[in-house]
Structures are given as structure tokens and as C-alpha cells.
Amino acid sequence: MQQHGKATRIRIFSFDTPAMRAFHFAWLAFFVSFIGWFAIAPLMPVIREELHLTPSQVGNIIVASVAITIFARIAMGWLCDRYGPRLVHSCLLWFGAIPVMGIGLSHGYTSFLLFRLAIGAIGASFVLTQYHTSAMFAPNCVGTANAAAAGWGNMGGGVAQIVMPAIFAGLLSLGFSSFWAWRVAMIGVGALLPIVGTGYYFLTQDTPDGNLSELRKAGTVSVHAKPPGSLGDAARNPRVWALALGYGACFGLEITTHNIAALYFTDQFKLGLQAAGLVAGSFGMLAIFARALGGYMSDRVAARFGLLGRTRLLALALMTEGTALAVFSQTRSLSGAIAMLVVFGLFVHISCGATYGIVPFVDKRSIGSVAGLIGAGGNAGAVASGFLFKGAVSTWPHSMTFLAGFVALSGCCALLLRFAPEAEAETPQPLVQSDSLVASA
Numbered sequence: 001m002q003q004h005g006k007a008t009r010i011r012i013f014s015f016d017t018p019a020m021r022a023f024h025f026a027w028l029a030f031f032v033s034f035i036g037w038f039a040i041a042p043l044m045p046v047i048r049e050e051l052h053l054t055p056s057q058v059g060n061i062i063v064a065s066v067a068i069t070i071f072a073r074i075a076m077g078w079l080c081d082r083y084g085p086r087l088v089h090s091c092l093l094w095f096g097a098i099p100v101m102g103i104g105l106s107h108g109y110t111s112f113l114l115f116r117l118a119i120g121a122i123g124a125s126f127v128l129t130q131y132h133t134s135a136m137f138a139p140n141c142v143g144t145a146n147a148a149a150a151g152w153g154n155m156g157g158g159v160a161q162i163v164m165p166a167i168f169a170g171l172l173s174l175g176f177s178s179f180w181a182w183r184v185a186m187i188g189v190g191a192l193l194p195i196v197g198t199g200y201y202f203l204t205q206d207t208p209d210g211n212l213s214e215l216r217k218a219g220t221v222s223v224h225a226k227p228p229g230s231l232g233d234a235a236r237n238p239r240v241w242a243l244a245l246g247y248g249a250c251f252g253l254e255i256t257t258h259n260i261a262a263l264y265f266t267d268q269f270k271l272g273l274q275a276a277g278l279v280a281g282s283f284g285m286l287a288i289f290a291r292a293l294g295g296y297m298s299d300r301v302a303a304r305f306g307l308l309g310r311t312r313l314l315a316l317a318l319m320t321e322g323t324a325l326a327v328f329s330q331t332r333s334l335s336g337a338i339a340m341l342v343v344f345g346l347f348v349h350i351s352c353g354a355t356y357g358i359v360p361f362v363d364k365r366s367i368g369s370v371a372g373l374i375g376a377g378g379n380a381g382a383v384a385s386g387f388l389f390k391g392a393v394s395t396w397p398h399s400m401t402f403l404a405g406f407v408a409l410s411g412c413c414a415l416l417l418r419f420a421p422e423a424e425a426e427t428p429q430p431l432v433q434s435d436s437l438v439a440s441a
Helices: 018-038 041-050 055-083 085-105 109-136 142-173 178-203 212-217 230-235 238-269 273-288 290-329 334-361 364-389 393-414
Strands: none
Touching: 018 085, 018 109, 018 142, 018 178, 018 238, 041 055, 041 142, 041 178, 041 238, 041 273, 055 085, 055 109, 055 212, 055 230, 055 238, 055 364, 085 109, 085 178, 109 142, 109 334, 109 364, 142 178, 142 238, 142 273, 142 290, 142 334, 230 364, 238 273, 238 290, 238 334, 238 364, 238 393, 273 290, 273 334, 290 334, 290 393, 334 364, 364 393
8 A cells, every 4th residue: 555655545534544644634724725715705796895996906806815825835835845744734724814814804905905915825725735645645646646635625715605605694694784794704714724724733744754853853864855955946947837837827717716706707697696606616616526537637647658648638638728718708698608617617627637747746856846836836827817807897708818828828838848757757557456546444
């Protein structure tokens, strides 16, 4: 079951190994972080009216929600290389709860914008999740492990879209005013983060061999302990930037869609708050299987075609994603728009999973920094696309059409990725004949 200490299978219902405890806490931590990150999004139609926000101010809030995550993801990757994911991830959850609960104190545009900016830092949970699963699972199943953990975490965005309007309505029925209902809901969401962070700290370890701090005290050099300058090494690798571009085209559009979907269906199709939340939530809920599917497919094609197979899968997924977005942008019927949103979302998540099926093989000496830079590319894509949605909702279809072209172009760039022979050697034939994802205790 282990290869050099790493798990060679994913045993979903097992909690008795370091790898599976890390897997489950990694996705759970990202899940609650994602809920905290986007819990406010489906409530924006209410908040927009209460705070008298203009379309430009709504656009600024969308950009702010993902801007700081760029720097947070780079920093978290660097910190992981030095202190390990257990401590860093726990601290992010403990301190990330502050702005999530604090946004409920906002009474105007400026304070709301600043809290929304600060909340974006918890989006760096993704890098820590990917680092931890990459450290725990062998090459034959690491793509599946990375994609499943990230996908189940991403599902928090869909849960937030569906659950937050229901919580808001429930608080209204209990006698809370609209002014207080969304604020109390955000305080409750924020309280989840430190609870999960505490469990993460006490129940996981950094590597299959133990925590980095203990290994260093014992004089053991972990394969995941990086020398100073690993961020610079990662930044000088052109494959990192090619994958960052592709990740901006999939994850960047994913989080942009989480921010705009409820508003788009409210204004464009005249849906109520809960109905718009359900439609927007369908996009996020695809992450329960679609991102894992992307990672699983990446592992399977690698078994036959190596890293070239992984890159071609990514290119195909991105091109299909771009096509689906172009069709969605021109769809004017509600049923057609929902259908195309689902198709677009499916390939968004598959593309994300396929991207991080490649990440562990880019530079195994700097995996935290590589994951951080590529993850930051996703948020850079979200920031850039956010500026296209600062106008009235009626202009958003044109922005989507433009983005569809960018996604297709990034897919073409993925076809150009090449790896050295030693990197190809890190993607062996499967070590077990059964599927990588094993639902057994």
C-alpha cells in the first residue's frame, strides 16, 4: 500500500493512515474555506440594495474577493516548503475566520470592500490542500488524490450558493430583519473555520514520515523540506507559467462564476434569490465528482502516454470549456442557459483536475512553490476577468464571449508543454491493477 512511504491507493472510508487523515482534513479544510470565501456571493442581490451599490462598485467587490488570494497562494506555497502544511493550514483557518465574521459589521461600501478583500486570503487553502495530498500519495494516484481533495473542497462554493439564501430566508422567518439576517449568517459561517483548523492541527502530520519540525530535530532531511530559494527556482520554470495561464482559464473562471452567477440569473432571467442560488449552486456542486474525474483521467492517460497524455487531456478539456462558455454567453432561454452552465461547469472542473494532475511532476524539489504560483495564476485570471464584469449585467454576455476565446487559446498553449525524460519517469504504470479511487475500508 505504500511506495517510499506514500500511499499508492486512495481508501475513501479509511482514517487510520496518515495519508487518508491528511486527505480528508485537506478537502474538509478547503471545503469550509470555500464556503467562507463565497458565502456572501448569493446574498449580493440583497446587499446591493441595502448598501446602494453601483454596478462599478459591485465589480470592484468581485475583483477584491480574488485579488489578495494571488499573493496569499504564493506565500502559502513558500511557507509550506518551510513549515509544513499542518501548521500553515491550521493558522490560515484560525485567522481567516476573522474577516468572514467581520464582514457582518459592514455598514457601507468601503468597509464591505475591505472585508471582502481580506476574506480572499482563505482561498490560499487550495495550495495547502494540494501540497498535503502531493506529499502523501504516490505518482500512480496523486492526480486523482489532488483532484478529489480539491474538487470536494471546491464543492463548498456550490453549497454556499444553495445554503446561504436558505439560511437567510430561515432567519427572516424567525423575525430577523434583512439588515441582520445576512450578517448573522456570515458570523455562523466564520465559526466553522477555527473548529476545522483545530482538528487539522491535532489529527494530521506533514509527511508520511512525520511532521517537518520533528524530522528536522531528529536530523532527518525530508524530501519535502526545501532549501531557501525554491520559490525562485519555480518562478524560473516556464512550465509553471504555462500551467498558471491554463489554471487562470479554468479555476479563474470558476471563482468568477461563483461571484456573478446569482446576480446574472437574478437580473437576466428575473429569478428570485433562492432560485438563482439553486441554479448557481448547480455549477459548484459539479465539483463533487468532475474535478476528481479530471485527475482520474489524467492518471489513466499518463499510464499509457506519460506526461504528454496529461498535457493533451488538459488542452482538450480547456478547448471544450471555452466552446461551452461561448454558447452559454449567447443563450437567452432559461432552460438553455442552465444546461450550458452545467456543461461549462463540467469542463471547468475537469480542466482544474487535469492541471493539478500535472503539477506534482513540474519540479518535485519545489512542489509547494510550484503549486502556489500555479494556484495564484488561477486567481490572476479571476482578477483579470473580474474587470470585464464591472458594467451592467446586460453587457456581461459580451465579456463571457471574450473570455471563451481566451480559454480556447490557453488550451492551445497547453499543447506546447514538454517535459524532460526524468520527469516522464515519475509517471509510471499503475502499481495496482484496480482503480486508484477505492471505496473500501
